[in-house]
Structures are given as structure tokens and as C-alpha cells.
Amino acid sequence: MTLIPVIGLELGSSKVVALVGRMRADGQIMIAGIGEQPSSGIRKGEVTDLQQAADCVRSVVEQAEKSAGVHIREVTLAVSGGQISATVNRGFVPVLDHDRGITTEDVEQVLEIARAVSLPPERDILHTLCQHFWVDDLHRVLDPVGMEGRRLSLDMLIVHSLRGSIRNTVRTVRSVPLEVRDVVFSGLCSALSVLTPDQKQRGAVVMDLGAGTTDYMAFAEGVPAMAGTVGVGTDHVTNDVAVAFQISLSQAEKLKRESGSARVEPSDAGHRVSPPPEVGFPSRPISLRALNTVIQLRMEELFQIIRRELERARVLHRLAAGIVLTGGGAHLRGVCELARDIFGLNAAIGIPRGISGLAWATEGPEYAACAGAVQYGFRTQVKEHQLPWWRRWLWRRGHG
Amino acid sequence: MGNGGSTLPENRLVVLGLGHAGCRIIEALAAGSSRGPVLAAAHTSARALGLSGTITRIQIGASRTRGLGTGGDVELGRKAAETDRERWRHLLRDREALFLIVGLGGGTGTGAAPVVLETAREMNVLSVCVALLPMEWEGLSHVERARKTLPELERLADIFLPVPNERLTTHTAERQAASAFRESNRVLAGTVEGLWKALARPGYIVLDWAHFQRFAKGVRSPCALGCGEGRGRTRAALAVESLLNSPLLESGSRLARAQAVLITIAAGEDLLLKEIGDVMTALQERIPKESEVFKGTVVDGDAKGALRLTAMAAEAWVPPAAEPELSPTPSAVAPAAAPASPTGRRPVQTHLKLNGPARGRFQALEPTIYEGEDLDIPTFLRRGLSIEP
Numbered sequence: 001m002t003l004i005p006v007i008g009l010e011l012g013s014s015k016v017v018a019l020v021g022r023m024r025a026d027g028q029i030m031i032a033g034i035g036e037q038p039s040s041g042i043r044k045g046e047v048t049d050l051q052q053a054a055d056c057v058r059s060v061v062e063q064a065e066k067s068a069g070v071h072i073r074e075v076t077l078a079v080s081g082g083q084i085s086a087t088v089n090r091g092f093v094p095v096l097d098h099d100r101g102i103t104t105e106d107v108e109q110v111l112e113i114a115r116a117v118s119l120p121p122e123r124d125i126l127h128t129l130c131q132h133f134w135v136d137d138l139h140r141v142l143d144p145v146g147m148e149g150r151r152l153s154l155d156m157l158i159v160h161s162l163r164g165s166i167r168n169t170v171r172t173v174r175s176v177p178l179e180v181r182d183v184v185f186s187g188l189c190s191a192l193s194v195l196t197p198d199q200k201q202r203g204a205v206v207m208d209l210g211a212g213t214t215d216y217m218a219f220a221e222g223v224p225a226m227a228g229t230v231g232v233g234t235d236h237v238t239n240d241v242a243v244a245f246q247i248s249l250s251q252a253e254k255l256k257r258e259s260g261s262a263r264v265e266p267s268d269a270g271h272r273v274s275p276p277p278e279v280g281f282p283s284r285p286i287s288l289r290a291l292n293t294v295i296q297l298r299m300e301e302l303f304q305i306i307r308r309e310l311e312r313a314r315v316l317h318r319l320a321a322g323i324v325l326t327g328g329g330a331h332l333r334g335v336c337e338l339a340r341d342i343f344g345l346n347a348a349i350g351i352p353r354g355i356s357g358l359a360w361a362t363e364g365p366e367y368a369a370c371a372g373a374v375q376y377g378f379r380t381q382v383k384e385h386q387l388p389w390w391r392r393w394l395w396r397r398g399h400g
Numbered sequence: 401m402g403n404g405g406s407t408l409p410e411n412r413l414v415v416l417g418l419g420h421a422g423c424r425i426i427e428a429l430a431a432g433s434s435r436g437p438v439l440a441a442a443h444t445s446a447r448a449l450g451l452s453g454t455i456t457r458i459q460i461g462a463s464r465t466r467g468l469g470t471g472g473d474v475e476l477g478r479k480a481a482e483t484d485r486e487r488w489r490h491l492l493r494d495r496e497a498l499f500l501i502v503g504l505g506g507g508t509g510t511g512a513a514p515v516v517l518e519t520a521r522e523m524n525v526l527s528v529c530v531a532l533l534p535m536e537w538e539g540l541s542h543v544e545r546a547r548k549t550l551p552e553l554e555r556l557a558d559i560f561l562p563v564p565n566e567r568l569t570t571h572t573a574e575r576q577a578a579s580a581f582r583e584s585n586r587v588l589a590g591t592v593e594g595l596w597k598a599l600a601r602p603g604y605i606v607l608d609w610a611h612f613q614r615f616a617k618g619v620r621s622p623c624a625l626g627c628g629e630g631r632g633r634t635r636a637a638l639a640v641e642s643l644l645n646s647p648l649l650e651s652g653s654r655l656a657r658a659q660a661v662l663i664t665i666a667a668g669e670d671l672l673l674k675e676i677g678d679v680m681t682a683l684q685e686r687i688p689k690e691s692e693v694f695k696g697t698v699v700d701g702d703a704k705g706a707l708r709l710t711a712m713a714a715e716a717w718v719p720p721a722a723e724p725e726l727s728p729t730p731s732a733v734a735p736a737a738a739p740a741s742p743t744g745r746r747p748v749q750t751h752l753k754l755n756g757p758a759r760g761r762f763q764a765l766e767p768t769i770y771e772g773e774d775l776d777i778p779t780f781l782r783r784g785l786s787i788e789p
Contacts, residue, residue, distance in 0.1 A: 043765055231768030232775050239761050240778035244787050249761060290787050297779040305770060 008373030013212025021374035031357035033068020045081025074179035076377035082165030092153035114156035187215035189372030194350030209329025251275035263334035322346030326368035413437035421503025428589035445469035470507030477511020505534035505542030517556035529557035594710035598664035598696035621716035624654035660717035666698035
């Protein structure tokens with residue numbers, strides 16, 4: 001079975017990235033090309049200027065084409081923003097023929113029912129992800145076919161978002177012009193890319209600390225447990241610093257990267273740092289303690305919000321493997337320690353796994369979402385190949 | 401991290417009593433404390449101003465009323481206040497805050513109060529207006545006059561605390577009139593005292609001036625005022641009970657509906673950290689989890705063994721955003737030059753004054769709202785933290 005290259009595309013608030021992936025004979029994914037550019041027309045994960053954003057995507061895709069020596073026509077798009085959220089929906093069916101045991105028809109039926117969730121009119125479903133089957137009272141069943149029982153239930157994690165926001169992003173990409181093969185929640189992409197099967201089994205949450213938004217996805221007992229996004233990102237940290245010390249955004253960004261830390265340390269006392277000089281803005285030295293206090297307050301708040309959401313979804317106590325941080329924000333000094341403090345769980349920086357090729361492109365946590373989009377693209381290709389051709393066609397139409 | 405913030409120097413606060421009731425309450429305040437903020441009393445009637453020496457006396461409208469009072473004429477009261485606007489400007493010069501205490505329904509207080517509050521706003525002085533509302537039996541005309549001024553006062557004051565006189569005296573209805581009035585004056589004076597002391601004489605937990613401003617700026621409805629007191633070994637619990645029974649808090653229901661609450665705890669040097677903890681735990685149970693709670697403690701030499709609580713509850717409260725009169729600049733933050741203030745006042749606070757719009761680069765975007773808070777506004781601002789650069 002020959003698979004065509006998959007192009008993962010991420011429209012972030014700080015950068016737009018395209019990764020070209022090829023699958024080798026042994027199933028390993030190789031990154032064959034990359035295109036990257038600072039983004040414009042995108043803020044907080046939303047497209048604010050369609051023209052600018054589309055131009056940016058076009059130039060990134062051209063870079064990737066050159067870099068990989070391919071012609072790119074369609075992409076797997078990682079999305080965030082749009083107030084993405086998730087709920088668990090349970091569907092159940094009575095088993096029709098007790099003697100035969102549970103059949104594939106029963107399973108297909110319960111899948112249909114578990115998917116049928118009623119959302120507010122302005123929201124669309126992004127993903128329906130199977131969690132566990134239940135046969136009568138027996139739960140965490142992975143494959144119920146053939147089992148005896150009266151009732152078959154299925155828990156489904158429904159990931160949904162505001163329609164308008166995602167449509168805008170898709171429209172932007174289509175206008176390049178490019179075809180959008182799949183639209184995937186970037187938190188799911190990051191999770192696919194960085195979590196090991198063991199982490200998924202023991203329970204872990206991936207947090208993609210982006211510039212515009214923070215996307216998170218939790219796995220527990222091997223299945224997706226919770227997903228969401230917070231409209232706060234590292235751009236907010238920069239803005240907080242700029243407002244606190246009355247310096248420009250670019251000075252604040254540099255200060256944050258060079259001297260900032262997500263946690264105030266006792267050793268900060270007495271130290272001062274200077275923002276780089278800029279016309280019209282002072283270059284007064286600033287107390288390091290004050291700088292890190294501003295940063296810590298913001299990051300603490302962000303983590304506390306996610307913690308609250310995980311608690312509400314009753315997922316927090318099921319994450320034995322702890323927290324994995326990805327995205328550009330994972331580079332912030334002290335961010336793992338802060339996460340440990342707030343969640344009371346282990347925290348580490350995640351990098352893309354199971355992927356090789358352009359080392360510098362695949363080793364940074366900020367590429368986890370895009371790399372995950374590539375992996376997702378191959379998964380669906382593989383699944384499609386296993387379907388009869390007419391099923392494939394129908395399925396593709398549904399995703400149009 | 402909010403501790404060790406800036407306190408309000410006592411001489412930056414002025415407590416002004418307007419009209420008959422206001423003057424009586426200022427007297428009660430003067431009798432209570434040895435030192436404190438500047439106390440002033442203003443009236444059109446010279447006789448009403450026959451007060452003790454520590455109070456700044458302001459007689460207004462002398463040319464109009466010849467020191468005889470307005471006889472209930474609100475227009476006259478207003479004109480008197482307007483003619484003597486310079487007196488308010490002089491009183492408010494170099495001040496950070498004004499506590500205005502006024503009894504509504506008569507002529508002087510009702511007419512002058514809006515003028516004083518306007519002047520305070522013009523001079524950028526934060527204003528807390530405690531307005532006593534007349535009882536039904538004081539006469540329909542009193543009640544009408546008071547009712548007509550209410551919207552204006554709410555609009556002009558940063559914190560508006562309407563106090564129905566009826567509520568104050570419910571539990572003293574059986575007593576003699578004179579002592580009942582004395583009691584309600586004492587209650588009000590005690591509450592105002594608790595508040596300014598928390599701002600100017602901090603104890604373990606500082607009610608940072610910036611915090612108080614934040615509370616004041618976010619208020620979107622009239623506030624309810626309550627106070628309580630306890631003595632003896634279980635004084636913390638007794639004070640909480642007494643506060644919750646405070647008639648103005650309507651058996652604690654005003655607390656239960658509040659979006660923001662300001663609490664002050666005052667006692668002598670013997671105030672225990674445990675007592676502070678007990679008070680806050682007990683009160684937190686009565687306040688909605690989502691409310692913003694501002695608190696301060698006072699170590700008060702005048703306390704004489706009592707533990708006193710005051711609470712201000714705002715039913716509608718919005719985290720204050722950036723000042724609307726500053727126009728957004730493309731690069732988010734304006735250069736650091738301090739603006740020349742209209743009265744040439746030097747800023748008192750040690751923390752940085754914020755010039756640029758706080759939402760900065762997120763100015764033109766849909767705000768990220770989480771549980772009622774606009775997350776685009778810097779976290780340190782919303783927590784009321786002052787940054788020492």
C-alpha cells in the first residue's frame with residue numbers, strides 16, 4: 001500500500017508551519033520538508049485578516065514544497081481557538097439477540113447513538129472519539145463483539161467548537177488555494193505526537209502553550225478523556241510585562257525570553273535586568289523579581305484555569321503520568337516546576353515521537369502540534385485504505 | 401503578594417459631613433478617635449456647626465441664607481454649595497479620598513451633596529458617599545426629595561452606600577428617640593471609622609490603596625454596609641454573628657448576592673492571626689464563591705478589647721478595565737512620561753501609574769472571558785498588585 005505524503009499545517013498566532021511527511025516502508029514517518037514564517041493576520045488562534053493570513057500560508061507552503069521537492073495540493077489542518085471544548089456522551093442499545101452475543105451491527109448502532117449529541121446552534125462537532133464500551137455493568141471493554149450481555153453502552157468524547165471560528169480558518173486555507181483534507185484539534189495533534197502508549201494508559205494531559213491560545217488534551221486509561229482550549233497564551237505574558245513596566249511589546253518579548261521565568265526564585269532578589277533599547281521607550285533597569293512576579297501570576301492563573309476544568313471533568317485524579325508541556329511556551333524557564341506546583345503532578349517537556357528527519361524541525365516542543373497533524377493524516381489514510389472504495393468516497397464527502 | 405502595598409496616609413483622606421445628620425455623625429467620629437483623617441462639617445446653618453474644635457467647619461451659602469439654614473429648600477442648598485465651590489476645592493486639594501456622609505431629605509445635604517461629589521470627580525478624588533435615607537414618618541416631602549437625588553448620587557460617587565434610616569434603628573425601635581438616633585449615628589460612625597483605619601492603619605493584611613480603588617472603580621450598584629462587634633474570648637465568632645445580623649445586610653442576604661465584598665477587621669494589639677482566619681472562614685461561607693473579596697485588618701490602639709468588623713457588599717461589580725479616555729496606540733503602550741495632572745497634584749503612590757490601555761495588543765479583539773473576568777487584562781492588574789519597578 002503506497003501512501004501519499006501528508007502535509008501538516010498549523011496557523012498559529014506566532015508562526016505558521018507546514019511539515020511534509022513521508023511514510024517509509026517500515027511505517028516510520030519521515031519529515032521531508034518544512035516551511036515556516038512568523039504569522040500575520042492571526043491573533044489568539046483566530047484569523048483576524050484573511051488576506052494576510054492566506055498570503056502567509058501560501059508562502060509557507062511554497063517553502064515546504066521547495067524543501068521537500070513535492071507539489072502540495074491538500075493539507076491536514078491543526079486548529080485551535082473557537083472556544084474548543086469537549087463533553088462525554090453516553091449512548092446505549094439493548095442487545096437484540098441474546099444468543100448470538102453482541103454483533104458488529106450492535107456496535108455500529110451504539111456508535112451512531114453515542115455520536116448523536118445535541119449542541120447549541122452555533123457549535124459544530126470537530127471529533128467524536130470513542131472511549132470505552134460497557135457491557136451491562138462491565139466497563140472498560142475494548143471490543144465487545146461476541147460478548148454476552150443485555151445492554152451495550154459506549155462513552156464518546158465529543159470535541160466541539162464555535163462554527164464561525166473554525167470555518168474562517170478553513171476558508172483562509174482554501175483561498176490559498178489548498179484543499180483541507182482533515183481539520184484536527186491541535187491539542188489532539190500534540191497528544192498524538194508526544195504521548196507514549198504507557199502515558200496514555202496511566203493518564204496524562206498534554207498542554208500546548210501557544211502564543212495565542214493554550215490547548216490541552218487529556219488521556220486516561222488509554223483513551224481520550226478531556227479536551228479544551230483557553231484563549232490565553234504566551235502573548236498575554238508579553239502584554240502583561242509590557243503594561244507592567246511600560247515598555248514596548250518587542251522589548252517585553254525579548255526580556256521574557258532572555259531573563260524571564262515562570263517562577264519567582266529567592267535568587268532573583270537584588271538582580272536587575274534591562275530591556276533592549278528602543279526609540280521612544282526607556283531602557284530603565286527592572287527588578288528581576290518584579291518581572292518574574294508578573295510572569296508567574298499570569299502562568300499560575302492559566303494553569304489554575306486548566307486545573308479547574310480538569311477537576312470539573314473529573315479527570316484530574318486519573319493522570320498518574322502527569323503533565324506534558326509542548327508549544328513555544330514550553331521554552332519558558334521554570335514552567336515545568338510551576339506546573340508541578342499547581343497540579344501536584346509530574347511535569348515534563350514533550351517533543352515529537354516516532355518521527356524522524358529534519359532534526360531541528362522535529363525536536364522542538366513548538367512543532368509537536370504540526371508533527372501530530374502529520375501523524376493524524378497518515379492514520380486516516382491507513383484507515384481509508386481499509387475501506388471499500390465507495391465508502392472512502394462517501395466518507396470524504398462527509399468531511400468536505 | 402498584596403501585603404506590603406501602599407497605605408493611604410491619613411492626611412490624604414477627608415471625611416465630610418453635610419447637613420444636619422452629616423454633622424452629627426462627624427461629631428460622633430471626632431469623639432471616637434484621638435487622631436485620624438481630616439474631619440469636616442458643612443451646613444448652611446451656623447448653629448448646626450457649633451462643634452468641637454478639631455472639626456473643620458464650613459458654612460456655605462452665607463450670603464443667601466444668612467446662616468439660617470435652607471428650611472428644606474433643596475435648590476437653595478444646591479445654590480449654596482455651588483456658590484461656595486471653592487471651599488470644596490480647597491478641602492479636596494491634595495486628597496486621595498473623600499468619605500461624604502449626608503442625610504437626605506432636608507435642604508442642605510440633599511442639595512449640596514451632588515455638587516461636592518462633582519467637585520471630587522473633577523479633582524480625581526475617589527469618593528465614598530454614605531447617604532442616610534429618611535424614614536417614612538419623616539414626611540412624604542422628605543422622602544420625595546431624597547428619592548429624587550438618589551440616581552445623581554449613585555452616578556457621581558465611586559461607591560454609593562444608601563442607608564435606610566429605618567434599617568439602622570430597627571433593633572432600637574423600643575428605645576427613646578434620642579438614644580436611638582445616637583445609636584444609629586454611632587453605628588455609622590463606627591463603620592466609616594473601620595474603613596478609613598483599614599486604609600490608613602494597616603495590620604497583618606493591608607487593604608492596599610490600589611485594592612480599594614479597584615473595588616471602588618468596579619462597583620456598578622449601590623452597596624450595602626454592615627458592621628459587627630464582639631468582645632471576650634469568642635469575640636471573633638460574636639463579631640461575625642453581629643455583622644451578619646446587621647440590619648443593613650438584611651440577615652446576610654446582601655452578602656449572599658454580592659459580586660464583590662470589602663471586609664475590614666479591627667482590634668487592638670491583641671488581635672490574633674487565628675481570629676482573622678476564623679472571621680474570614682465564617683464569612684466566606686456566606687459569600688458566593690465567585691465573588692471578589694477585598695480585605696484589610698487594622699491594629700487599632702483605640703479598640704479597647706473589642707473586635708470590630710465592617711463589610712461593604714456590591715451586588716454588581718465588574719473588574720475595572722483600562723480608563724476609557726486613553727486612546728489605544730498601535731504599539732499597545734504609550735511612552736512612560738507621567739501625565740500632567742489638572743490640579744498639579746503629585747502622585748502619592750509608590751507604584752507605577754499606568755498610562756497605556758491595559759488590554760494592549762488585545763484591544764480590538766473579542767475578549768477572553770472566563771467566569772466573568774476579562775483575561776486579556778493583565779493578571780497582576782486584576783489582582784490589584786502594585787509593581788515596584
